[in-house]
Amino acid sequence: MQISLVDLVILLIYFLVVLWIGYYTMKKISNFSDYSVAGRTMPFALIFATIGATLAGGGATVGRVSFVYDIGIVVFLALLGVVISQVIIGFFIAPRIREMENVHTIGDIMGFYFGHSGRLVSSIFSFLFMIGMFGVQALALGRILEPIIGLPFLWLTLIGAVITIVYTWAGGMLAVVYTDAIQFILLVGGIATATMIGVIKMGGMSNIIDQAALIDTDHLVLFGGPWTVSIFISTFLTFLLGEALAPHYIQRYAASKSSRITAWSTVSFAIMYIFLTIVIMVIGLIGFVVFPKMNGDLVFVNFVLEYLPIGIIGLVFGALIAAVMSTGSSILNTAAVIFSKDIYGGLINKNADDKSMLNWAQYATIFVGIAGVGVSLFIPSVMDLMLFGFKLWAPSILPPMVIALLWGGPAERKVSPHAAVPAIIAGLLVTILWLNILKEPFGIPAIVVGIITNLIVFTIVHKLTIHQVKEELTLSKGAVK
Structure with missing residues (x-):
């Protein structure tokens, strides 16, 4: 055991509070909407x-400290x-999503614009993406608990994952939001607090910079250093998209x-994220x-154990x-809702009632929690696993969804419903080929x-099919008359 009894008690109290919130909110869950979007009643705070709690998860803390440690301040x-991504989304895209009716999942958005096939393909990929992202959080939990408790990494990963699964299973989105508030x-x-104490004990920021420069000046280069231009562009785009x-x-x-609350809460945290970075x-x-x-x-x-006093640790x-845990619970809840509404309700049992959903x-x-832990064992680096997931998300689901949301109003369909699926598949396959088989030739x-x-x-399929879609709509309107 490497932490004091006082610190251990603080941690145990935290875990008990989180589990109590899961139990408390479980009694408030009466239908699928409560479980998936908390009844659409959440205020700005x-x-x-x-x-904030979702964005600043294991990858954004443990993983990004590791990233700066390994690469340098160019990571900043x-x-x-x-930050740029969240500001753009907050002002231009997130409010449109809130204005759409009856949206619970990404499949609802893709289904509205791209039909049944768009919903199904995007939901299956999103579900798998969420499993990988929960693996990031499970891995980070194990890394945090390993030096504290002293048990094997695998056991601690499982313990942390089980606690997250239990309170998310019990209270759904309500439990996630309430615990997020405390966790944030x-x-x-x-x-x-940890940063301030660390800087003081190191003799100030100027002393930290001087000592880092003695070890490796490249670590303090804000642009360049160990990164080529292509590596920087790739990493910047990975975080942007x-x-x-x-x-x-x-x-x-x-x-x-x-929609106003959606917009300003997203933009406000984007600005605060600069401080966290x-x-x-x-x-x-x-x-x-x-x-x-x-x-x-x-x-x-190890920084926390080395520099902070008892109680603060x-x-x-x-x-x-x-x-x-906040990010992990968010991912778990989202993946569960995607499976229930889009895969089970959309493919397996289209007549499923609210209780079944x-x-x-x-x-x-429960399934996503177990699968995520399994994924974390294959890629045992928090940042590597997170970046791999990000590199597959941006070239697949993101472009068709952004085009559909921004082209016209939230309730307008100006894109061809046939364009998304081939674009998603092509973008995903080419990315995997270029990244894993060709190893990014020419530095691209x-x-x-x-x-x-x-x-x-997307453009080719849209142009080839949009006229056909318009003709079908005209004929169907004529038949109704």
């Missing part, structure tokens, strides 16, 4: 907190892609009281100086665990090649 510029406060306060409009954010945009960068630099040749995923945890570890959402929560990032392929195929 809760939407802000749940977006790449991470600004997240813990996250911001805990990480900010890789998590944009991911399925768990769609639920949050749809759960607010109004700076804090993470500082911790990564401190780790680079004091923990040479360490596994990057363990730097944040428990709070900061609570914050770290909160960050991971709710039951299958809870079954799927796979994400760029995949997005361009997606857009070309």
Whole structure:
């Protein structure tokens, strides 16, 4: 055991509070809408907190400290892609999603614009994407708990995942949002406190920079250094687009009281994310100086154990665990809703009633949790697993969905319903080929090649089929008359 009894008690209290929230909200779940979008009643503060807690998960804490530790502060510029992405989405796209009627999942959006095949293909891919993203959180939980508890990494990954699964299974979106509010406060306060104490103990930022420069000046280069231009572009685009409009954010945009709340909560957190990115960068630099040749995923945890006093250690570890569990629970709930509504309700049992949908959402929560842990064992690096998922999301689902949402009003269909599926498949296959088989020849990032392929195929299919669609609509209107 490497933490004090006081810190351990703090962590146990946190876990008990989270489980109690799951039990409390379970009694408030009466239908599928409550479980999936919390009845669409969430105010600004809760939407802000749940977006923040979801965005700042294991990849954004443990993973990005590791990224700065391994690469340097050039990572800061790449991470600004997240800020830019969220500002654009907040102003132009998220409010449109909230204005659409009866949206629970990404499949509802894709089904509205691209029909049954669009819903099915996007839902299956989104479901698999969510399994991988939960694997990121499970992996981060194991990395956080391993040096604290001293048990084998695999067992701790399973324990953390089980707790997350239990409260998400019990309370659905309501449990996720309420726990996110607590977890967000813990996250911001805990990480900010840890950073301030670390900087003071290191003798100030100037001393940290001087010591880092003695080890490797490239670590302090804001542009260039260990990264070529193509690597920087690829990483920037991965953060800009890789998590944009991911399925768990769609639920949050749809759960607010109004489109205005959706817009401003998203933009507000995007601005705050700059602060969190700076804090993470500082911790990564401190780790680079004091923990040479360490596994990057363990730097944040060892920084806390080395520099923080008793009591504060428990709070900061609570914050770290909160960050991971909040994102993990969001992913679990989203994946479960996707399976229940779009796969089970859309493919297996089209006549499923509300109770059946709710039951299958809870079954799927357990399945996704188990599958995500399995995925984490194959790619045992938090950042590597997260970036791999991001590189597949952006060139597949994202382009058709953005085009459909921005072209016309939220209730207008100006795209051909036949264009999305071939574009998604082509973008995904080309990305995998370019990334894993050809190994990004000529230094051209796979994400760029995949997005361009997606857009070309989408444009061609749209132009070839849109006239046919318009004729069919005209004939159907004439038949009605």
